[in-house]
Amino acid sequence: MKKVGVLTGGGDCPGLNATIRAVVRKCIIDYDYEMYGILEGWRGLIEGKVKTLDLENVSGILPKGGTIIGTSRTNPFGKNNAGDPEKILDTIKKLDLDAIVSIGGEDTQGVAHKLFEMGVNIVSIPKTIDNDLMGTDYTFGFDTAVNIATEAIDRLHTTAESHNRVMVVEVMGRHAGWIATFSGIAGGADVILIPEKPVKINEVCELLKKRHKRGKRFSIVVVSEGIKIQFENKEDEDFVLKDAKTDAFGHVTLGGVGTVLAKMIERGTGFESRCTVLGHILRGGTPSAFDRILGTRFGIAAAELIHKGEFGKMVVLKGNEILTIDLKDVSGQTKTVDDYWYNIARVFFG
Numbered sequence: 001m002k003k004v005g006v007l008t009g010g011g012d013c014p015g016l017n018a019t020i021r022a023v024v025r026k027c028i029i030d031y032d033y034e035m036y037g038i039l040e041g042w043r044g045l046i047e048g049k050v051k052t053l054d055l056e057n058v059s060g061i062l063p064k065g066g067t068i069i070g071t072s073r074t075n076p077f078g079k080n081n082a083g084d085p086e087k088i089l090d091t092i093k094k095l096d097l098d099a100i101v102s103i104g105g106e107d108t109q110g111v112a113h114k115l116f117e118m119g120v121n122i123v124s125i126p127k128t129i130d131n132d133l134m135g136t137d138y139t140f141g142f143d144t145a146v147n148i149a150t151e152a153i154d155r156l157h158t159t160a161e162s163h164n165r166v167m168v169v170e171v172m173g174r175h176a177g178w179i180a181t182f183s184g185i186a187g188g189a190d191v192i193l194i195p196e197k198p199v200k201i202n203e204v205c206e207l208l209k210k211r212h213k214r215g216k217r218f219s220i221v222v223v224s225e226g227i228k229i230q231f232e233n234k235e236d237e238d239f240v241l242k243d244a245k246t247d248a249f250g251h252v253t254l255g256g257v258g259t260v261l262a263k264m265i266e267r268g269t270g271f272e273s274r275c276t277v278l279g280h281i282l283r284g285g286t287p288s289a290f291d292r293i294l295g296t297r298f299g300i301a302a303a304e305l306i307h308k309g310e311f312g313k314m315v316v317l318k319g320n321e322i323l324t325i326d327l328k329d330v331s332g333q334t335k336t337v338d339d340y341w342y343n344i345a346r347v348f349f350g
Ligand code: F6P
Pocket: 010, 011, 012, 105, 128, 129, 130, 172, 173, 174, 225, 247, 253, 254
């Protein structure tokens, strides 16, 4: 009988529960393993906080957003976390866990890789609404976030048109503009601004003026929270970065760039502008069918890896196939929007 712990780390996203359910069911039904949920990400392993997962408590969670085992941005290898990796090894020993399934984004995968190198039997599953993890075509959570953003853009279109306004829609996306690019293409955005393609504000204003010259009286601008705008004055820069906090992995808490952008667009074009920040709405609620199925496939593949004793790997989607990649090839890397996608989006600018 093997004992397996499952944890979810980093920001939550739709599809986590579908994935937990799949790992637990496959491990219990096909392999007769004993399953534990490690509570609140790596913090649960540091503090020894776990709960039993069985067929009963993973029942009914498939369509639920969030994660039934909680999550956190705890970084056991952070600068204020001396001794935490050792506490993790202790917990694993005390609970007699044979393997860990870590479900998370780039930071979680980085920690998983370090623990694997310290001898922990780890298998990873990629999740993030940002879709910026190396090695996989898609992460679950992304499709749901894109659908929510697209619906918001559709709704903003009608109010923009009624009031002859420019509507700036800010979406999540710290290092990569996948959500902005996909929802912008699907929603018919007139400009998409992403971290990968820095653009000057006056170029954005020119695109909008060109569009309005053609007779259009409203525009939609989709922007990733992570864009670096070239500020024209210190006041705008201070506004975006004011009260900025950093998390355990050193990331600045983002959100707010769209508001500054709307002000700058209004000043540069003379068109009345407004901003809507979608933020955490993109992470909440029920997962799309695509994300439920992807999470389910990932969960089952991770259970199979444990059964085969193949550790230090992350399951990935390539085309329509579930494959694996070594954790060492994932950590510290970001999958950014490439020219193929940007060139599709660009055709509809202005
Ligand atoms: O998980 C990635 C992400 O969605 C980023 O796009 C965003 O910057 C971050 O999470 C915000 O997370 P939180 O506010 O929960 O720390």
